[in-house]
Amino acid sequence: MARPGERAVRAAGDGLRIGELAERTGVSARSLRYYEQQGLLRADRDANGYRRYGPDAPETVGQIRELLATGLSTDAIRELLPCAQGGPGLVFCDRSCGAVERQMAQLDAEIAELARKREALATYAHVMRQRRDQDRALAAMALRSA
Numbered sequence: 001m002a003r004p005g006e007r008a009v010r011a012a013g014d015g016l017r018i019g020e021l022a023e024r025t026g027v028s029a030r031s032l033r034y035y036e037q038q039g040l041l042r043a044d045r046d047a048n049g050y051r052r053y054g055p056d057a058p059e060t061v062g063q064i065r066e067l068l069a070t071g072l073s074t075d076a077i078r079e080l081l082p083c084a085q086g087g088p089g090l091v092f093c094d095r096s097c098g099a100v101e102r103q104m105a106q107l108d109a110e111i112a113e114l115a116r117k118r119e120a121l122a123t124y125a126h127v128m129r130q131r132r133d134q135d136r137a138l139a140a141m142a143l144r145s146a
Helices: 018-025 029-037 057-069 074-083 094-145
Strands: 044-046
Touching (some): 029 057, 057 074
Protein backbone atom coordinates (compact mmCIF):
# COMPACT_ATOMS: atom_id res chain seq x y z
CA MET A 1 0.00 0.00 0.00
CA ALA A 2 1.26 3.49 -0.81
CA ARG A 3 2.05 5.98 1.90
CA PRO A 4 0.04 9.23 2.02
CA GLY A 5 1.01 11.45 -0.90
CA GLU A 6 2.38 8.52 -2.90
CA ARG A 7 0.63 6.55 -5.57
CA ALA A 8 0.31 2.84 -5.31
CA VAL A 9 1.54 0.71 -8.16
CA ARG A 10 -1.08 -1.79 -9.22
CA ALA A 11 -0.58 -5.00 -11.03
CA ALA A 12 -1.41 -4.85 -14.72
CA GLY A 13 -5.09 -5.57 -15.30
CA ASP A 14 -6.06 -4.56 -11.76
CA GLY A 15 -8.62 -1.72 -11.78
CA LEU A 16 -10.06 0.41 -14.55
CA ARG A 17 -7.91 2.25 -17.06
CA ILE A 18 -8.89 5.81 -17.85
CA GLY A 19 -10.56 4.92 -21.16
CA GLU A 20 -12.66 2.24 -19.47
CA LEU A 21 -13.72 4.63 -16.73
CA ALA A 22 -14.55 7.30 -19.31
CA GLU A 23 -16.67 4.84 -21.27
CA ARG A 24 -18.52 3.58 -18.19
CA THR A 25 -19.30 7.03 -16.86
CA GLY A 26 -19.72 9.04 -20.06
CA VAL A 27 -17.13 11.51 -18.75
CA SER A 28 -14.17 12.43 -20.94
CA ALA A 29 -10.68 11.26 -20.04
CA ARG A 30 -9.69 14.92 -19.89
CA SER A 31 -12.32 15.56 -17.21
CA LEU A 32 -11.19 12.50 -15.27
CA ARG A 33 -7.61 13.77 -15.28
CA TYR A 34 -8.90 17.15 -14.09
CA TYR A 35 -10.84 15.52 -11.25
CA GLU A 36 -7.68 13.71 -10.26
CA GLN A 37 -5.65 16.93 -10.42
CA GLN A 38 -8.23 18.62 -8.17
CA GLY A 39 -8.01 15.82 -5.61
CA LEU A 40 -11.54 14.55 -6.29
CA LEU A 41 -10.58 11.22 -7.80
CA ARG A 42 -7.68 8.95 -6.97
CA ALA A 43 -5.76 6.85 -9.46
CA ASP A 44 -2.94 4.47 -8.85
CA ARG A 45 -0.35 3.73 -11.50
CA ASP A 46 0.49 0.38 -12.92
CA ALA A 47 4.06 -0.68 -13.74
CA ASN A 48 4.04 1.09 -17.12
CA GLY A 49 2.66 4.34 -15.64
CA TYR A 50 -0.93 4.02 -16.82
CA ARG A 51 -3.64 5.22 -14.48
CA ARG A 52 -5.72 2.55 -12.77
CA TYR A 53 -8.88 3.45 -10.92
CA GLY A 54 -10.45 1.36 -8.19
CA PRO A 55 -13.83 -0.37 -8.41
CA ASP A 56 -15.54 2.54 -6.63
CA ALA A 57 -14.37 5.09 -9.24
CA PRO A 58 -17.55 5.01 -11.39
CA GLU A 59 -19.68 5.79 -8.34
CA THR A 60 -17.26 8.54 -7.26
CA VAL A 61 -17.36 10.09 -10.74
CA GLY A 62 -21.17 10.01 -10.61
CA GLN A 63 -21.12 11.80 -7.27
CA ILE A 64 -18.68 14.39 -8.58
CA ARG A 65 -20.92 15.05 -11.61
CA GLU A 66 -23.99 15.29 -9.40
CA LEU A 67 -22.29 17.80 -7.09
CA LEU A 68 -20.87 19.84 -9.99
CA ALA A 69 -24.41 20.10 -11.39
CA THR A 70 -25.47 21.90 -8.19
CA GLY A 71 -22.92 24.62 -8.89
CA LEU A 72 -20.51 23.59 -6.15
CA SER A 73 -16.84 24.34 -6.74
CA THR A 74 -14.28 21.58 -6.88
CA ASP A 75 -12.94 22.84 -3.54
CA ALA A 76 -16.37 22.36 -1.94
CA ILE A 77 -16.76 18.98 -3.61
CA ARG A 78 -13.39 17.86 -2.25
CA GLU A 79 -14.73 18.77 1.18
CA LEU A 80 -18.02 16.95 0.60
CA LEU A 81 -16.88 13.69 -1.01
CA PRO A 82 -16.22 12.00 2.33
CA CYS A 83 -19.93 12.61 3.06
CA ALA A 84 -21.09 11.08 -0.24
CA GLN A 85 -21.76 7.40 0.24
CA GLY A 86 -23.71 4.79 -1.61
CA GLY A 87 -25.44 6.56 -4.47
CA PRO A 88 -26.97 9.98 -4.94
CA GLY A 89 -27.15 12.49 -2.16
CA LEU A 90 -25.01 13.17 0.84
CA VAL A 91 -24.85 11.54 4.23
CA PHE A 92 -25.24 14.05 7.04
CA CYS A 93 -21.96 15.35 8.36
CA ASP A 94 -20.84 18.76 9.59
CA ARG A 95 -18.96 19.35 6.34
CA SER A 96 -21.91 18.52 4.12
CA CYS A 97 -24.34 20.82 5.93
CA GLY A 98 -21.98 23.77 6.02
CA ALA A 99 -20.93 23.49 2.38
CA VAL A 100 -24.49 23.01 1.12
CA GLU A 101 -25.80 25.93 3.17
CA ARG A 102 -22.98 28.19 1.93
CA GLN A 103 -23.75 27.23 -1.68
CA MET A 104 -27.47 27.90 -1.20
CA ALA A 105 -26.71 31.33 0.32
CA GLN A 106 -24.46 32.13 -2.63
CA LEU A 107 -27.18 31.06 -5.08
CA ASP A 108 -29.76 33.18 -3.22
CA ALA A 109 -27.46 36.21 -3.54
CA GLU A 110 -26.93 35.51 -7.25
CA ILE A 111 -30.68 35.12 -7.81
CA ALA A 112 -31.34 38.44 -6.05
CA GLU A 113 -28.69 40.13 -8.20
CA LEU A 114 -30.17 38.63 -11.37
CA ALA A 115 -33.64 39.79 -10.34
CA ARG A 116 -32.28 43.32 -9.80
CA LYS A 117 -30.63 43.27 -13.24
CA ARG A 118 -33.80 41.96 -14.86
CA GLU A 119 -35.87 44.72 -13.27
CA ALA A 120 -33.41 47.33 -14.55
CA LEU A 121 -33.63 45.86 -18.06
CA ALA A 122 -37.43 45.78 -17.87
CA THR A 123 -37.40 49.49 -16.97
CA TYR A 124 -35.17 50.26 -19.96
CA ALA A 125 -37.40 48.19 -22.26
CA HIS A 126 -40.51 50.02 -21.00
CA VAL A 127 -38.93 53.44 -21.57
CA MET A 128 -37.72 52.40 -25.04
CA ARG A 129 -41.22 51.20 -26.00
CA GLN A 130 -42.75 54.46 -24.76
CA ARG A 131 -40.26 56.51 -26.77
CA ARG A 132 -40.83 54.36 -29.84
CA ASP A 133 -44.57 54.86 -29.54
CA GLN A 134 -44.10 58.63 -29.04
CA ASP A 135 -41.80 58.80 -32.09
CA ARG A 136 -44.34 56.92 -34.20
CA ALA A 137 -47.13 59.23 -33.04
CA LEU A 138 -45.05 62.32 -33.85
CA ALA A 139 -44.12 60.89 -37.26
CA ALA A 140 -47.77 60.18 -38.02
CA MET A 141 -48.75 63.74 -36.99
CA ALA A 142 -45.99 65.17 -39.16
CA LEU A 143 -47.18 63.16 -42.16
CA ARG A 144 -50.78 64.30 -41.65
CA SER A 145 -49.83 67.96 -41.41
CA ALA A 146 -47.59 67.83 -44.47
